[in-house]
Amino acid sequence: MLKIKLFISAIIAAICFSNCGNFERDIDLELPEVAKELVVECYLVPGEPYRLLLTETKSYFEDLNACPIIKGATVIIKHNGVNDTLQEAVYLEDDCRLDNFFGILPFFNxxxxxxxxxGSTRICPEDYVNDFELEVIDPNGGRSVSAVTRMLPPVEIDSMRSTFNEEDKAYALFFLQDDPAQVNFYRILLHETTLTIEDSIPFISIAKDPEFDVSLDDARFFNGETVSWGTNYSYEEDDTLISTVYHIDRAYHDYLETVADAQASNGNPFAQPGQIITNIQGGMGIFTFLTYDRDTLIVKR
Amino acid sequence: MFRQIRLYCLLSCFLFLLSTLQAQDKITLSGTVSEGATGETIIGASVFVKETPSIGTATNIYGFYSLTIPITEDSVTIVFAYTGLSPQELRILPKENTELNIELAELKMEEVVVSASANTEKVNSTQMGMDEITVKEAKEIPAIFGEVDIIKVLQLKPGVQSGGEGLSGVYVRGGAGDQNLFVLDEAPVYNPNHLFGFFSTFNADAVKNVRLFKAGFPAEYGGKLSSVIDVSMREGNYKKFGLSGGLGLISSRLTFEGPIVKDKGSFIISARRTYVDIFTRLLNKANEDNADWNPIPDYSFYDINVKLNYKLGEKDRLFLSGYFGKDIFAFNQGNINFNFNWGNITGTLRWNHIISPKLFMNTAFTFSDYNYKIKNQFDQFRIELGSGIRDMNLKTDFSWFPNDKHEIKFGVNTIYHRFSVNRFNAEDEEDLFDFDVGSTFDALELAAYMSDAWTISKRLKISYGLRFSGFYNQQKFYAAPEPRVAMKYTLFKDEMHDLAMKASYSRMNQYIHLVATSGASLPTDVWYPSNPNVKPQTSDMFSLGLAWALGRHFFISVEGYYKELYGQIDFRDGAQLFVNDQLDNEFVFGRGNSYGAEFYVETKNVGLGKAGQIRGWVGYTLSWSWRQFDDIMDGQRFHPRYDRRHDASIVLSWDIAKTPLTFSATWVYGTGNAVSLPVMRFFTSDITGSNPLDFNPIYTERNGFRMPAYHRLDMGLVWRLFTKKRFKSDITFSAYNVYNRRNPFFMYIAAEFAENTPEGQFAVPERFQAKVVSLFPIIPSVTWNFKF
Known part of the structure; x- marks a missing residue:
C-alpha cells in the first residue's frame, strides 16, 4: 500500500512538470485459451449445515454476466467415516446470469x-481432531477436485478498549489470547453497528463494509508478543464496534493473502503477481472452517 | 575444486617468475597525465611510442602510468593523448628510468580532436564489454527535465537496459537490478537513485568519469554478478578558484573548487537540490481555504559531493571524498505527520603511493551507508519503519609493471557489513502497545586477487587473474574462487585499420541481495545478506567479439555473450516482504541464463567540412534472458521483466560550424517489457461481514505478455555564450519524447462500469478492458549553466 501511495505521489510530481495529457489508453489484448477450472468455496461452521458454492473460472474477457455456476455435480463431504452428499439448489430457469439471480432457489448461510x-441438512460437528474431506465430481465437464481441512479452536478476544483524542474522536484497540508458543493465523474484521444491513434483500444489499478486514500471521508481525489490533480515530461516543477474530489455518491465510496480492497486482506496476495458493486439488478456491470469537464494544469516555 | 585452484596458482606463479626474467635492457617511463587547465588527473589517457604504437599503455583511475620501453641509441617520441584535449608529443632518449608528469592543454576552437589513439587502445586492450562516459559527453545528450544523468547515458549503450520509462535503474546483459556494483570513488553506493528511480544520485558537475564493465571483469572488482559502474569524482581545480552551476527546470546546482595550495592540493564542493517542494508549498498555502484542495506532499532531494586532494610529495597523494544525498518526502496535515527519508552517505580516504616507477599502490578506507526511514505519527500513535546497510571497507591495491610485457595487479579487500532489516516500531503514548521487530546482521566480506595483463606478442595479449572471495554471516562462511581470463588477438593491422578478436570468461560471486519485487528501484527495497539458508549468487560470463578501429575516427565492435546465473533469488507466492524479520522463509532459489549479441559503432569526431563535426554512436542488442525456479510455475522457465529482444540506440552530437551551437539527438527503441497479466478470473462470495462478489484475477504464466514496443526521440541544443571570456555560460534546450509517443509504463486490466453506476454500491462491471499507462509526453526544458 505504501508503495502504491509513493508511486501515485511520484506520478503527481511528474504530471506537475509535464503538460497533462491522456496517460491511459485502451489496448487490444489477446488472451491465451486456458482450460476452465472448478472453483470451490466452502466454509465449515460448527453447528451450522454444510454449504458449498461451486463455480468455474472464466476467461478474463468473457461476458461478465455469463453463468459461472456448475450444475449437476456430485459434492461429498467426508468426516469421521460419514459421507454426506450435498444436495443441489433448485433452478427455476435453465439459464442463469449474474445480472439475474432470481432463477435459482439457493441455500443460505x-x-x-x-x-x-x-447444501445439506447435516450439521457440521465441532471436531478439532479429525479431518474433513471434500470431493467434487463434475460429470458434465469431466472434472473433479478434492480438498482436506482440519478445524482449529477459536481464540478468544481478551479485551477491547477505546481512547479519545482532543478532537472527541476515539480509536479502538483489542487484544487476543494468542499462544506465542505456536504460529497462529487470524482473520480479523471490525464492523460498526452491524455486520449486515438489516431488512436487506438477500444477495443484493447483504454486507456492510467492514472497517477493516485483515489476515495476519502472529509470528511475522508480533514475534511472539501479544497480538493486538487498532483502528484510526474514527468513532464517537456510544458508537458500537463489533470485532470478529477467526482462527484460521495456514492454507486459508495463504489463500487470502495471495488472492489479495493478485487483486492488488493488477494495476500496480511495482508488484510481482503470483499464483493463488489454494488447497483445492485440481481446482481453485478454498475449503476451510470458520471458528471465531466475536465481541462488541460500546465506545465510552 | 581445490586441485584446480592449486593448479591455477602454480601457473600464475610460473608466469609471474617468467615475467621478471624478461626485464632486460629496458627503461621505464612513469608519472601522471593531467589536464592543463585544472591540474586534474586524467583516467584512461593514452601513452604510447609514436614510432611503435603497439608499445603503449593508458593511465589508471588515479592518472598514473608506467611504460617500459627498450633502451635505444636513437631518440623516440612519446605521445600523450586524450579525447577532447590537445595531444602532446615528447622526444626522449631512452637511457634511464624517467618520470614524466604531463599536462594536456584544452583544445582550441575548431581543432579536430585526435581520437585514433583511444580507438587503438580499445582494440589492443584485452578488456571487453567496457564503456566509458565522460561528463562532457553526458552534458551534450538531451535529458528528461534537462537533468543530466550519467546513468541514463549508460542506458544508451548496447547491453544496458533501463527498468522502464524515465527510470535510472540498469539491467546489464540479462542481469537483475541488484547485480550492478555502483562505486563512487571506490565506495559502494547501494541505492543510486532519487525520486523512486527517476534520477540517479550522481551529480554530473561533481563527476569526472564513469566506466561500465559488462564482461571481462578485472579481478580487482567483485561482489556483484552483472556489471561494475565505477564513478570517479572530480578532484577540483589545482590552479585557480572557480564557481560553476546551473539553473534547471526542477533543480539548481552550484560547484565551488580551487587549490588548497596551488599545484599541490585542491578541493571541490558541489551541491544540487530540487525545488519542486517550494512551489508545491506555495500552492498548498494559496489553497489553504479551499475545501476541495488536496494538499500536495513535500518532496525534494539533494546531493552534496566534497573532495579534497593533496600531494604529499612526488610519490604520495592523499584524497578525501564524501557524498551525502537524501530524498525527503513529507505529508503533514492536521494530526497526520508522515515523513519518509532515504539517502546514501559515502566517504573515501585514499592514499596513492608510487613505490617505484614500476610499482604503484593505492590504499583506501571507504564508508558507505544507505538507509530509509518512515516516521508516521497519527495523534498518539507513532510508527517507525526502516532498513539499511552500512559498510566499512579497507582495501589495498598494487599495480606492478615489471616490464613491457606484463602489468600485474594484486590486492586485498575487507568489508564489514551491517544490515538493518525491516526495523519496525509501533507504540502509543499510553503504552497500551509497543511493538518492536526487525533484525540486525553483522557480516564480513573478504577478497584477495591477482591478475596479469601479459603481452605475449604484437598480436596476442592475455589477461588472467584470480579473485578469491569469502563471506561470513551467522556462523556460516562461504568462500569461492573467481577466475578471470581475457585475450586479444590482432587479426589485421595497418595504418587505417586495427582489427582484433577478443574473448573473455569471468566468474563473479554476490553475497548480498536486494529484496525487491519490482522492476523499479524503490527506496524501501532491503539489502539482505547470505546466511546458512540463503546461498550466494554466482555467475559465469563468456564473451567473444571483434573490435575494429576504422581509420582515425571510427570504432566498431561486435560482441556475443552467454551468461549462466546460479543461486538466483525470487519470492514465493504470497511472500510478505514488508515488516518481516524472517525473510528467509519468503525466498525461493533458482537459476537463469542470458545470451545475445551487441553491435556498436562509435565516432568521437568526424569532420563534416564546413558544416562542423559530428560524434556519437549507434548500438544494437539482440538478447534473451531466462529464469527458472522449482517453486515458480512448476519449474517452467520464464523471461524476467527486463528481457528485451531488440534494443537499439542512436546518439549524435553535432558542433555546428562557426556557431556556438551544438545540436544533439538520441533515438531509442526497445522491445516491450515482459509483464504478467491475468488470463482467467473467478468470483468469490467470501464470508459474513466481508465485501462479497469480488472478481479475482488468475495469473498463470509469469511475464507471459509483452508491453508495446518503446521508442522515443530526444533533441537538444547547447548554446554557448561568452566562450572567450572568463565568465562562460551556456543555455541548454532539450525536448524529451519529441514526437510525443505514449510509451508504455505498465499494463493492467480495468473493470469498466456502466455510466450511471452509483458509487459505493456493488455492481457487476460492464466489461474488462486492457489498458496501457504512460508517464511522460513531450517535455521541453531549458537549463542555464555558468562557469567562471
Whole structure:
C-alpha cells in the first residue's frame, strides 16, 4: 500500500512538470485459451449445515454476466467415516446470469448474507481432531477436485478498549489470547453497528463494509508478543464496534493473502503477481472452517 | 575444486617468475597525465611510442602510468593523448628510468580532436564489454527535465537496459537490478537513485568519469554478478578558484573548487537540490481555504559531493571524498505527520603511493551507508519503519609493471557489513502497545586477487587473474574462487585499420541481495545478506567479439555473450516482504541464463567540412534472458521483466560550424517489457461481514505478455555564450519524447462500469478492458549553466 501511495505521489510530481495529457489508453489484448477450472468455496461452521458454492473460472474477457455456476455435480463431504452428499439448489430457469439471480432457489448461510448452490441438512460437528474431506465430481465437464481441512479452536478476544483524542474522536484497540508458543493465523474484521444491513434483500444489499478486514500471521508481525489490533480515530461516543477474530489455518491465510496480492497486482506496476495458493486439488478456491470469537464494544469516555 | 585452484596458482606463479626474467635492457617511463587547465588527473589517457604504437599503455583511475620501453641509441617520441584535449608529443632518449608528469592543454576552437589513439587502445586492450562516459559527453545528450544523468547515458549503450520509462535503474546483459556494483570513488553506493528511480544520485558537475564493465571483469572488482559502474569524482581545480552551476527546470546546482595550495592540493564542493517542494508549498498555502484542495506532499532531494586532494610529495597523494544525498518526502496535515527519508552517505580516504616507477599502490578506507526511514505519527500513535546497510571497507591495491610485457595487479579487500532489516516500531503514548521487530546482521566480506595483463606478442595479449572471495554471516562462511581470463588477438593491422578478436570468461560471486519485487528501484527495497539458508549468487560470463578501429575516427565492435546465473533469488507466492524479520522463509532459489549479441559503432569526431563535426554512436542488442525456479510455475522457465529482444540506440552530437551551437539527438527503441497479466478470473462470495462478489484475477504464466514496443526521440541544443571570456555560460534546450509517443509504463486490466453506476454500491462491471499507462509526453526544458 505504501508503495502504491509513493508511486501515485511520484506520478503527481511528474504530471506537475509535464503538460497533462491522456496517460491511459485502451489496448487490444489477446488472451491465451486456458482450460476452465472448478472453483470451490466452502466454509465449515460448527453447528451450522454444510454449504458449498461451486463455480468455474472464466476467461478474463468473457461476458461478465455469463453463468459461472456448475450444475449437476456430485459434492461429498467426508468426516469421521460419514459421507454426506450435498444436495443441489433448485433452478427455476435453465439459464442463469449474474445480472439475474432470481432463477435459482439457493441455500443460505445462517444470517442469509451468502448463498450457495450445494447444501445439506447435516450439521457440521465441532471436531478439532479429525479431518474433513471434500470431493467434487463434475460429470458434465469431466472434472473433479478434492480438498482436506482440519478445524482449529477459536481464540478468544481478551479485551477491547477505546481512547479519545482532543478532537472527541476515539480509536479502538483489542487484544487476543494468542499462544506465542505456536504460529497462529487470524482473520480479523471490525464492523460498526452491524455486520449486515438489516431488512436487506438477500444477495443484493447483504454486507456492510467492514472497517477493516485483515489476515495476519502472529509470528511475522508480533514475534511472539501479544497480538493486538487498532483502528484510526474514527468513532464517537456510544458508537458500537463489533470485532470478529477467526482462527484460521495456514492454507486459508495463504489463500487470502495471495488472492489479495493478485487483486492488488493488477494495476500496480511495482508488484510481482503470483499464483493463488489454494488447497483445492485440481481446482481453485478454498475449503476451510470458520471458528471465531466475536465481541462488541460500546465506545465510552 | 581445490586441485584446480592449486593448479591455477602454480601457473600464475610460473608466469609471474617468467615475467621478471624478461626485464632486460629496458627503461621505464612513469608519472601522471593531467589536464592543463585544472591540474586534474586524467583516467584512461593514452601513452604510447609514436614510432611503435603497439608499445603503449593508458593511465589508471588515479592518472598514473608506467611504460617500459627498450633502451635505444636513437631518440623516440612519446605521445600523450586524450579525447577532447590537445595531444602532446615528447622526444626522449631512452637511457634511464624517467618520470614524466604531463599536462594536456584544452583544445582550441575548431581543432579536430585526435581520437585514433583511444580507438587503438580499445582494440589492443584485452578488456571487453567496457564503456566509458565522460561528463562532457553526458552534458551534450538531451535529458528528461534537462537533468543530466550519467546513468541514463549508460542506458544508451548496447547491453544496458533501463527498468522502464524515465527510470535510472540498469539491467546489464540479462542481469537483475541488484547485480550492478555502483562505486563512487571506490565506495559502494547501494541505492543510486532519487525520486523512486527517476534520477540517479550522481551529480554530473561533481563527476569526472564513469566506466561500465559488462564482461571481462578485472579481478580487482567483485561482489556483484552483472556489471561494475565505477564513478570517479572530480578532484577540483589545482590552479585557480572557480564557481560553476546551473539553473534547471526542477533543480539548481552550484560547484565551488580551487587549490588548497596551488599545484599541490585542491578541493571541490558541489551541491544540487530540487525545488519542486517550494512551489508545491506555495500552492498548498494559496489553497489553504479551499475545501476541495488536496494538499500536495513535500518532496525534494539533494546531493552534496566534497573532495579534497593533496600531494604529499612526488610519490604520495592523499584524497578525501564524501557524498551525502537524501530524498525527503513529507505529508503533514492536521494530526497526520508522515515523513519518509532515504539517502546514501559515502566517504573515501585514499592514499596513492608510487613505490617505484614500476610499482604503484593505492590504499583506501571507504564508508558507505544507505538507509530509509518512515516516521508516521497519527495523534498518539507513532510508527517507525526502516532498513539499511552500512559498510566499512579497507582495501589495498598494487599495480606492478615489471616490464613491457606484463602489468600485474594484486590486492586485498575487507568489508564489514551491517544490515538493518525491516526495523519496525509501533507504540502509543499510553503504552497500551509497543511493538518492536526487525533484525540486525553483522557480516564480513573478504577478497584477495591477482591478475596479469601479459603481452605475449604484437598480436596476442592475455589477461588472467584470480579473485578469491569469502563471506561470513551467522556462523556460516562461504568462500569461492573467481577466475578471470581475457585475450586479444590482432587479426589485421595497418595504418587505417586495427582489427582484433577478443574473448573473455569471468566468474563473479554476490553475497548480498536486494529484496525487491519490482522492476523499479524503490527506496524501501532491503539489502539482505547470505546466511546458512540463503546461498550466494554466482555467475559465469563468456564473451567473444571483434573490435575494429576504422581509420582515425571510427570504432566498431561486435560482441556475443552467454551468461549462466546460479543461486538466483525470487519470492514465493504470497511472500510478505514488508515488516518481516524472517525473510528467509519468503525466498525461493533458482537459476537463469542470458545470451545475445551487441553491435556498436562509435565516432568521437568526424569532420563534416564546413558544416562542423559530428560524434556519437549507434548500438544494437539482440538478447534473451531466462529464469527458472522449482517453486515458480512448476519449474517452467520464464523471461524476467527486463528481457528485451531488440534494443537499439542512436546518439549524435553535432558542433555546428562557426556557431556556438551544438545540436544533439538520441533515438531509442526497445522491445516491450515482459509483464504478467491475468488470463482467467473467478468470483468469490467470501464470508459474513466481508465485501462479497469480488472478481479475482488468475495469473498463470509469469511475464507471459509483452508491453508495446518503446521508442522515443530526444533533441537538444547547447548554446554557448561568452566562450572567450572568463565568465562562460551556456543555455541548454532539450525536448524529451519529441514526437510525443505514449510509451508504455505498465499494463493492467480495468473493470469498466456502466455510466450511471452509483458509487459505493456493488455492481457487476460492464466489461474488462486492457489498458496501457504512460508517464511522460513531450517535455521541453531549458537549463542555464555558468562557469567562471
Amino acid at each position: 445462517a444470517d442469509r448474507s451468502r448463498f450457495y448452490n450445494y
